[in-house]
Amino acid sequence: MEFKKNFDIKDDRNLTMLVDFYELTMGNGYLNKNVGNKTAYFDMFFRRVPDNGGYCIMAGVQQLTEYLSNLRFTKEDIDYLRSKHEFSEEFLSYLKDFKFECDVWAVPEGNPVFPNEPLVTVKGPAIQAQFVETMILLTINHQTLIATKANRICRAAGNRPVMEFGSRRAQGYDGAIYGARAAVIGGCSSTACTISEQMFGVNAVGTMAHSWVQLFDNEFEAFKAWADVYPENCVLLVDTYNVLKSGLPNAIKVFDEVLKPKGIRPSGIRIDSGDITYLTKKCRKILDEAGYSDCKIVISNSLDEHIITDVLLQGAEVDSFGVGERLITAKSEPVFGGVFKLCAVENDEGNIVPKIKISENQEKITNPGFKKIYRLFDKETDKALADLITLNDEVIDETKPLEIFDPIYTWKKKKLTHYYVKDLRVQLFKKGELVYENPEVLEIRNIAKKETEKLWAEVLRLENPHTYYVDLSKKLWDLKHNLLEKYSNAFNS
Amino acid sequence: MEFKKNFDIKDDRNLTMLVDFYELTMGNGYLNKNVGNKTAYFDMFFRRVPDNGGYCIMAGVQQLTEYLSNLRFTKEDIDYLRSKHEFSEEFLSYLKDFKFECDVWAVPEGNPVFPNEPLVTVKGPAIQAQFVETMILLTINHQTLIATKANRICRAAGNRPVMEFGSRRAQGYDGAIYGARAAVIGGCSSTACTISEQMFGVNAVGTMAHSWVQLFDNEFEAFKAWADVYPENCVLLVDTYNVLKSGLPNAIKVFDEVLKPKGIRPSGIRIDSGDITYLTKKCRKILDEAGYSDCKIVISNSLDEHIITDVLLQGAEVDSFGVGERLITAKSEPVFGGVFKLCAVENDEGNIVPKIKISENQEKITNPGFKKIYRLFDKETDKALADLITLNDEVIDETKPLEIFDPIYTWKKKKLTHYYVKDLRVQLFKKGELVYENPEVLEIRNIAKKETEKLWAEVLRLENPHTYYVDLSKKLWDLKHNLLEKYSNAFNS
Known part of the structure; x- marks a missing residue:
């Protein structure tokens, strides 16, 4: 296996005086x-x-x-x-x-x-x-x-990749930077924390936030713009207004109208709120029926090993998880x-x-x-x-x-x-x-x-x-x- | 009020890439x-x-x-x-x-x-x-x-000083450094985190750990050595072996034999384990009877606002609190x-x-x-x-x-x-x-x-x-x- 190089960003503070x-x-x-x-x-x-x-x-x-x-x-x-x-x-x-x-x-x-x-x-x-x-x-x-908390969460997620998303709720800058490192050691596939890729060679990933959707005149325009810029990595966040009535229909419309003519398959949709089990099952069915059974469903929203175990037990249709505050702070303990x-x-x-x-x-x-x-x-x-x-x-x-x-x-x-x-x-x-x-x-x-x-x-x-x-x-x-x-x-x- | 100067230690990392x-x-x-x-x-x-x-x-x-x-x-x-x-x-x-x-x-x-x-x-x-x-x-x-957690804890402690002691259990270096800063904003009197005094001018304090006591041939020798080096700041940690049977009697012996002849009053004793209410009441009585009613009692050991409220309600004789992991991580939430x-x-x-x-x-x-x-x-x-x-x-x-x-x-x-x-x-x-x-x-x-x-x-x-x-x-x-x-x-x- 080949390992990714890090980019030689070092934390060269003198921490000698960080001492009781x-x-x-x-x-x-x-x-x-x-x-x-x-x-x-x-x-x-x-x-x-x-x-x-x-x-x-x-x-x-x-x-x-x-x-x-x-x-x-x-x-x-x-x-x-x-x-x-x-x-x-x-x-x-x-x-x-x-x-x-x-x-x-x-x-x-x-x-x-x-x-x-x-x-x-x-x-x-x-x-x-x-x-x-x-x-x-x-x-x-x-x-x-x-690392221990991440290992528990990844164990619950089985083969599904778990992405570390918690920087904003970490306890201080190092909580985010070294927390992302430890999360990857524990089993996470990647992190949203960009500097951690530079420092440790752990893969940094991310797509869009709700603000992307809000900034455009409407959700369809926002999705269309994204598909234009990132046709090969088109993961659309579908819960800014209403997943089933607005987000998913708009996403499929964009897959049909923007990606399909180019012969490009959509990468996925992400849901960040609401009832995961219910919504992912519904979305899976609708995506399959629209001919997008290869479109992945990414879930995030205050997840931990217990919620992941529970929604999978109920048959939630999830391909990967984004896990934030409960991992980066080990919230339960x-x-x-x-x-x-x-x-x-x-x-x-x-x-x-x-x-x-x-x-x-x-x-x-x-x-x-x-x-x-x-x-x-x-x-x-x-x-x-x-x-x-x-x-x-x-x-x-x-x-x-x-x-x-x-x-x-x-x-x-x-x-x-x-x-x-x-x-x-x-x-x-x-x-x-x-x-x-x-x-x-x-x-x-x-x-x-x-x-x-x-x-x-x-x-x-x-x-x-x-x-x-x-x-x-x-x-x-x-x-x-x-x-x-x-x-x-x-x-x- | 005059404010202490900090010592111009700066965190000059470029954190631009600490970004989702x-x-x-x-x-x-x-x-x-x-x-x-x-x-x-x-x-x-x-x-x-x-x-x-x-x-x-x-x-x-x-x-x-x-x-x-x-x-x-x-x-x-x-x-x-x-x-x-x-x-x-x-x-x-x-x-x-x-x-x-x-x-x-x-x-x-x-x-x-x-x-x-x-x-x-x-x-x-x-x-x-x-x-x-x-x-x-x-x-x-x-x-x-x-800062919010510290404010709760300090509120529970009333007029008694609360010292921030949590660096070792913080979530990363900044968790300790900036956590100490925030704890002082919330009301803490001081911190054990030395670099935080250099950076922010918040008072750094500390005396001894159990290892000081263990390193000497016996507890009395350890206390005597401390009183020799720090006669004016003689706070003795009395729970390495047994507070009432060993720690306190040895402390009083040292107060009597080392400090008294020099005309110096002892600063305090610290208890870091056991039943706070019971031990502090006993210690207070024994210290008073030995003529050391001005000797302060410092308590530390997984404290938070609830434990502090509870032991004070039961009449614990405490002059100041050292608060560690439950403050520096805001453990309860x-x-x-x-x-x-x-x-x-x-x-x-x-x-x-x-x-x-x-x-x-x-x-x-x-x-x-x-x-x-x-x-x-x-x-x-x-x-x-x-x-x-x-x-x-x-x-x-x-x-x-x-x-x-x-x-x-x-x-x-x-x-x-x-x-x-x-x-x-x-x-x-x-x-x-x-x-x-x-x-x-x-x-x-x-x-x-x-x-x-x-x-x-x-x-x-x-x-x-x-x-x-x-x-x-x-x-x-x-x-x-x-x-x-x-x-x-x-x-x-």
């Missing part, structure tokens, strides 16, 4: 207390899948690598920070000469990911690993949210709750000391230690059986049976025999140096398609999916529970 | 059909207040003026568009020499606004007025959404449904021909014509009585009684006598030239405060507010209904 202020106060404090160069390990992970879905689609890694590659504090930044009277000159000087030195691992974009998995791990000087928290979260949270937590610190001897965050909410307790994720596949079906989070130095011998167990209901065990494993993450940065080449967006969309097909249908279900197994290795489970026992004894004595 | 592709196909079509230079009037308005609130807070005008001032197509843009094979060389050449020539009016930021009011009106060559649709909507929709509709076109004689968009949904029918908004105030109380949308040439004689009527239940009438009127909008651009000076963000926050105080308490209510009157002048009402009759006759014959 406390990362700076803490950095200043770490330096002051001589712990700034302690090697720390932070994990980025999330706790639940939005919309109670079965999986998320990882996205945002490319923007994360761009941000980390470009970290730099300008003189203006330093002057501004000095004016806050909270930072030492030593700290400001550290920032002035800032050079990113961390190791970073992440799950590549497009892969299905699950709660509690360390999607990103940063290892490096505490002062640096702490600093990148805000942007790691912001980038991965946003794009993973939208617009927050992706990724967090960034300290999981280990190296002591003076260079040994990794695991760290844990306790909480009265069981699900908020973190997994300690420097970890990795193995995905376990069935050798015969190539389906994903489970993910296993292990300590980083654990190796799985695929030639031997592997027993995995539920981390809460530990008596629920499973012995795997015909399986193979895949280390789910790649290294992005080595001592601050980028060592990863980001794939093109359309290639990432292929990865998402291929890798979600390896999930059982039960996990892919939109409603009440089966919970995919994310287990801990025995070694990690023991480590965690020993730490929990320790704190429990301390507070309950 | 159909604006370009239509522009190309307008030019081809010789209607590109027809003078068109477009209104931007919304149809309902998010969260069923009583009003919205206008925001985003400054970014809109920046965008419109910087419209330009680069050679790369033109080359890219040429590669799509949909545009004529005449159109590409028009874009190459693009010079913005429109008149633009808008409601200044900070003002309360209501459904169906033309918040922005663009008058100019159809090809240009059409082109700016996407960015007008994107900018005003996003910031008005967040993350879409602001602003639309941009053609309302008039000038004919060859230069007369304004009103245009209307019909719909089977009564509320989707637009108000035709070139319009303005008058806000009517009671002379004695200075309270806003109603808004009146009129045709642009209508003048209200304040010395005479004014009869207004409900645009749907037209028999509901009201005669105003002791009133004065205010033209709610200002002109931003005259023939493409910026003629408006944007106020500083902190000044806009003052406007929002002052102008919302002019609304009756019934309109300000969070739940079931009274619907503020937005009426049409008799002249406008007649114009609209004549057009509706015309189309009704056409389709029902």
Whole structure:
């Protein structure tokens, strides 16, 4: 498959200062207390899948690598920070000469990911690993949210193309620009956001709005003008006044009078309001009877996976969907709750000391230690059986049976025999140096398609999916529970 | 009042191509059909207040003026568009020499606004007025959404400061940066988003995260280190392990052992999890008994106006709130449904021909014509009585009684006598030239405060507010209904 080139429009803003202020106060404090160069390990992970879905689609890694590659504090930044009277000159000087030195691992974009998995791990000087928290979260949270929502919507639409139409209702410019990127990763065929094609090579499309129709003396004249200018891409918006009494009859008249004499077939009609099922069935019948059974019907109007499922169930005659605000904002659940937590610190001897965050909410307790994720596949079906989070130095011998167990209901065990494993993450940065080449967006969309097909249908279900197994290795489970026992004894004595 | 200067960090991206592709196909079509230079009037308005609130807070005008001032197509843009094979060389050449020539009016930021009011009106060559649709909507929709949500949350918090903490869960970088700006317009005292202080002069604040506590050998050492570095701004996060058994006792120990000997009072404690009401009451009592009744209690953890109202009702002892994801994404209703509709076109004689968009949904029918908004105030109380949308040439004689009527239940009438009127909008651009000076963000926050105080308490209510009157002048009402009759006759014959 050949991928479209993007047009080299880059977002070259310096976003170094897009950071929660406390990362700076803490950095200043770490330096002051001589712990700034302690090697720390932070994990980025999330706790639940939005919309109670079965999986998320990882996205945002490319923007994360761009941000980390470009970290730099300008003189203006330093002057501004000095004016806050909270930072030492030593700290400001550290920032002035800032050079990113961390190791970073992440799950590549497009892969299905699950709660509690360390999607990103940063290892490096505490002062640096702490600093990148805000942007790691912001980038991965946003794009993973939208890619996941898009994947749900595209799943509902089946083979019908879904076009991303939401720029105008996005939350800020990047909500539109990077939202369109994430939507395509999730499965959308194209976007209305023009600049996203320039930046990412995702196809930008569009035809007309109601204003086109209104601007002419009447609907017929408007359609005729369009067919004149775009005979080969004649998609007419038929609901400005009345679909069945005006829009469709005028469209067919134009197909007959303008296109037919030229031997050109119409591309489609679009309906943006009213009862989709009723109108599309009526329109389909009328178009077929008029000899335009190849004329496509495009639908848009506050769609999401539920409305699409519902109208298709009722037999709506739709060839493709334009999806706007409910996709670009992930309206049904617009927050992706990724967090960034300290999981280990190296002591003076260079040994990794695991760290844990306790909480009265069981699900908020973190997994300690420097970890990795193995995905376990069935050798015969190539389906994903489970993910296993292990300590980083654990190796799985695929030639031997592997027993995995539920981390809460530990008596629920499973012995795997015909399986193979895949280390789910790649290294992005080595001592601050980028060592990863980001794939093109359309290639990432292929990865998402291929890798979600390896999930059982039960996990892919939109409603009440089966919970995919994310287990801990025995070694990690023991480590965690020993730490929990320790704190429990301390507070309950 | 003295306003803080911003630090001259500017977002100087060229966002000209952040545009729905159909604006370009239509522009190309307008030019081809010789209607590109027809003078068109477009209104931007919304149809309902998010969260069923009583009003919205206008925001985003400054970014809109920046965008419109910087419209330009680069050679790369033109080359890219040429590669799509949909545009004529005449159109590409028009874009190459693009010079913005429109008149633009808008409601200044900070003002309360209501459904169906033309918040922005663009008058100019159809090809240009059409082109700016996407960015007008994107900018005003996003910031008005967040300013409105922030205003609700701040209203619930009463006199207690509300800090915006949501960057990490924002929808893209601008979601964080401009979201923080809008949150401050809505009433927030400060933000955690550092770059927003550099750009807009809004105060950036922050102290520590759980990782600070985890990085040290134990909680006491972590608190002691903080008090050492920041004795004058000692806010300690007390819920890393256990608020009452560990966090608070350690905090008090540090206040006693580190701060007291220096004669410094502690600034506060922060709680980010658990039962707010229970924990803050307990903590308040313990702090008071320890002699720290001036130590503030800061709360954060998935807060919104409802949770804040609820915990305050139960007597939670909170001095300030940090509000994150539910504010920065307007989680309860993350879409602001602003639309941009053609309302008039000038004919060859230069007369304004009103245009209307019909719909089977009564509320989707637009108000035709070139319009303005008058806000009517009671002379004695200075309270806003109603808004009146009129045709642009209508003048209200304040010395005479004014009869207004409900645009749907037209028999509901009201005669105003002791009133004065205010033209709610200002002109931003005259023939493409910026003629408006944007106020500083902190000044806009003052406007929002002052102008919302002019609304009756019934309109300000969070739940079931009274619907503020937005009426049409008799002249406008007649114009609209004549057009509706015309189309009704056409389709029902």
